[in-house]
Amino acid sequence: MDIQRIEAAANRLKGHARVTPLLSSPFLDDIAGKRVLVKAECLQHTGSFKYRGARSAVSALSDEQRKNGVIAYSSGNHAQGVALAARQYGASAVIIMPADAPTMKIENTRALGAEVVLYDRATEDRDVIGSKLSDERGLTLIRPYDEPEVIAGQGTCGLEIAAQAAELGVTDADVIVCCGGGGLTSGIALALEAHAPGMRVRPAEPEGFDDVTRSLASGQIERNTGSASGLCDAIVTPQPGNLTFPIMRRLCAQGIVVSDEEAQRAMAHAFARLKLVAEPGGAVALASALFHANQIASDTVICTISGGNVDRSVFLAALDQFGEG
Amino acid sequence: MDIQRIEAAANRLKGHARVTPLLSSPFLDDIAGKRVLVKAECLQHTGSFKYRGARSAVSALSDEQRKNGVIAYSSGNHAQGVALAARQYGASAVIIMPADAPTMKIENTRALGAEVVLYDRATEDRDVIGSKLSDERGLTLIRPYDEPEVIAGQGTCGLEIAAQAAELGVTDADVIVCCGGGGLTSGIALALEAHAPGMRVRPAEPEGFDDVTRSLASGQIERNTGSASGLCDAIVTPQPGNLTFPIMRRLCAQGIVVSDEEAQRAMAHAFARLKLVAEPGGAVALASALFHANQIASDTVICTISGGNVDRSVFLAALDQFGEG
Numbered sequence: 001m002d003i004q005r006i007e008a009a010a011n012r013l014k015g016h017a018r019v020t021p022l023l024s025s026p027f028l029d030d031i032a033g034k035r036v037l038v039k040a041e042c043l044q045h046t047g048s049f050k051y052r053g054a055r056s057a058v059s060a061l062s063d064e065q066r067k068n069g070v071i072a073y074s075s076g077n078h079a080q081g082v083a084l085a086a087r088q089y090g091a092s093a094v095i096i097m098p099a100d101a102p103t104m105k106i107e108n109t110r111a112l113g114a115e116v117v118l119y120d121r122a123t124e125d126r127d128v129i130g131s132k133l134s135d136e137r138g139l140t141l142i143r144p145y146d147e148p149e150v151i152a153g154q155g156t157c158g159l160e161i162a163a164q165a166a167e168l169g170v171t172d173a174d175v176i177v178c179c180g181g182g183g184l185t186s187g188i189a190l191a192l193e194a195h196a197p198g199m200r201v202r203p204a205e206p207e208g209f210d211d212v213t214r215s216l217a218s219g220q221i222e223r224n225t226g227s228a229s230g231l232c233d234a235i236v237t238p239q240p241g242n243l244t245f246p247i248m249r250r251l252c253a254q255g256i257v258v259s260d261e262e263a264q265r266a267m268a269h270a271f272a273r274l275k276l277v278a279e280p281g282g283a284v285a286l287a288s289a290l291f292h293a294n295q296i297a298s299d300t301v302i303c304t305i306s307g308g309n310v311d312r313s314v315f316l317a318a319l320d321q322f323g324e325g
Numbered sequence: 326m327d328i329q330r331i332e333a334a335a336n337r338l339k340g341h342a343r344v345t346p347l348l349s350s351p352f353l354d355d356i357a358g359k360r361v362l363v364k365a366e367c368l369q370h371t372g373s374f375k376y377r378g379a380r381s382a383v384s385a386l387s388d389e390q391r392k393n394g395v396i397a398y399s400s401g402n403h404a405q406g407v408a409l410a411a412r413q414y415g416a417s418a419v420i421i422m423p424a425d426a427p428t429m430k431i432e433n434t435r436a437l438g439a440e441v442v443l444y445d446r447a448t449e450d451r452d453v454i455g456s457k458l459s460d461e462r463g464l465t466l467i468r469p470y471d472e473p474e475v476i477a478g479q480g481t482c483g484l485e486i487a488a489q490a491a492e493l494g495v496t497d498a499d500v501i502v503c504c505g506g507g508g509l510t511s512g513i514a515l516a517l518e519a520h521a522p523g524m525r526v527r528p529a530e531p532e533g534f535d536d537v538t539r540s541l542a543s544g545q546i547e548r549n550t551g552s553a554s555g556l557c558d559a560i561v562t563p564q565p566g567n568l569t570f571p572i573m574r575r576l577c578a579q580g581i582v583v584s585d586e587e588a589q590r591a592m593a594h595a596f597a598r599l600k601l602v603a604e605p606g607g608a609v610a611l612a613s614a615l616f617h618a619n620q621i622a623s624d625t626v627i628c629t630i631s632g633g634n635v636d637r638s639v640f641l642a643a644l645d646q647f648g649e650g
């Protein structure tokens with residue numbers, strides 16, 4: 001993985017992925033006690049950054065591969081990204097999703113034309129289901145993060161952050177990224193290494209799923225052991241990826257871990273102050289900026305809102321419990 | 326009023342007002358049966374397009390005028406725009422607001438440093454209160470729409486629509502604008518007349534406050550007579566402006582009128598499909614595009630979401646009643 005691959009992905013995504021805005025609010029600055037800039041990836045096509053990596057990966061396939069179709073495993077955001085990217089190339093897509101994924105994510109993935117295969121997380125092995133289908137149909141697997149073209153696609157978000165921050169005169173900042181398997185985090189870290197070397201990328205994770213934070217601390221891949229609520233479904237991966245972790249170990253500073261309640265509070269602030277819909281997993285970086293500013297030395301903090309695909313009931317509950325006014 | 330004044334305002338706003346994104350969703354296209362592009366002005370500073378006009382007007386004042394301070398009447402969005410623009414120039418701002426304006430709007434206006442004077446709409450005359458304060462302190466009145474520099478500022482939104490639509494290859498479209506006094510509508514109409522002459526601007530209004538639609542139909546200024554819920558507080562002006570109406574009469578096509586329920590349904594779709602928070606008055610143009618497509622001949626419709634300053638309870642009620650999933 002290198003910056004050339006990210007720049008190649010950016011060329012392929014030009015005119016397809018959205019350049020999402022870098023937003024701010026004086027009210028958020030007041031809470032954090034520093035300047036807060038928010039990269040609104042919930043405004044990306046399909047409601048999360050995942051479209052970047054999916055389109056990057058599908059666009060890098062051969063015509064033959066696209067003709068046979070693609071397959072992906074996902075709780076929902078990668079699913080929608082792959083479904084849309086495949087549809088745009090006229091390729092068929094099979095998405096293996098847990099039956100308890102958010103309803104909106106399952107419905108959207110189907111509506112985007114993908115064949116959704118649901119499995120029971122407790123009793124079934126998604127790899128067995130996926131391998132069987134892939135073998136039968138010659139499908140190409142699009143991994144959610146441990147795939148160079150996916151990391152390259154997510155890295156285009158970092159290219160935009162570097163350019164947009166520079167326009168605001170910001171070259172020195174902590175950049176906090178909502179982190180599951182590390183595709184977005186490692187992609188942004190590579191982009192900023194090349195284009196904004198004064199920035200420090202830091203993963204944000206929910207309590208109970210802080211595998212990347214612990215892995216960065218110990219220097220080796222650590223797994224999640226406990227069971228947590230899963231409110232932040234978008235980023236509850238078991239461990240950092242084999243490709244993403246070495247990049248994060250080389251380039252990232254210490255992770256930040258937030259509670260589910262802090263993620264929900266951040267959702268309420270994104271609603272009131274940014275007019276954005278954030279899903280819980282997409283709000284952990286903003287929660288880090290707002291509620292863990294004591295762990296952030298820089299005067300400016302940039303954070304991703306990585307997705308907004310939240311079921312109405314979950315959003316209503318967060319606003320009802322933690323909103324103001 | 327002419328295009329030069331809008332372009333001059335754009336130069337003054339450069340680096341201050343946000344270039345808001347033009348968003349879309351295949352799900353919205355399906356509902357409307359045509360391509361729907363959404364100009365997300367809820368992402369503008371202070372949560373509505375009003376900052377454009379306010380900053381344009383304050384930046385056009387003399388140093389002497391700014392030293393004495395400014396005054397504005399507003400139910401909330403113009404209030405916040407003027408408060409922020411004045412603060413950015415170190416000018417004091419007095420804002421006369423109805424006591425029953427949305428709580429968030431009153432609190433935000435205060436938090437942005439303005440002196441808020443509340444009045445009772447039933448028993449007090451805001452002009453009397455405002456004139457007394459202006460005379461005492463030498464304040465300059467920033468009108469919400471019937472003011473050339475305000476119209477010019479709102480027109481910068483139209484310059485962006487023209488450029489962003491052209492990038493997508495769109496030159497022929499109905500452009501539906503949430504309309505109160507007509508500042509945004511007339512400003513966008515002037516900008517598109519010069520830069521996208523294939524587009525037709527059409528005001529959108531809530532039932533019971535369809536003064537502009539009726540005025541365009543009759544060819545003269547008509548007033549609202551009935552009393553309606555006021556859910557769409559941002560755009561419930563009594564009649565079109567003396568400056569804005571002649572521009573709209575010359576340039577705008579027929580208005581579209583939506584029910585409060587349709588505005589709330591549009592809010593729920595903006596939440597689910599665009600990840601945006603729209604206030605009721607800011608959702609009437611999207612409601613027109615989604616639910617009155619039979620009144621729209623063009624294959625592509627562009628609509629503003631003009632603001633997102635909605636009290637939590639109002640947003641929760643709209644999602645609860647009219648959301649899906």
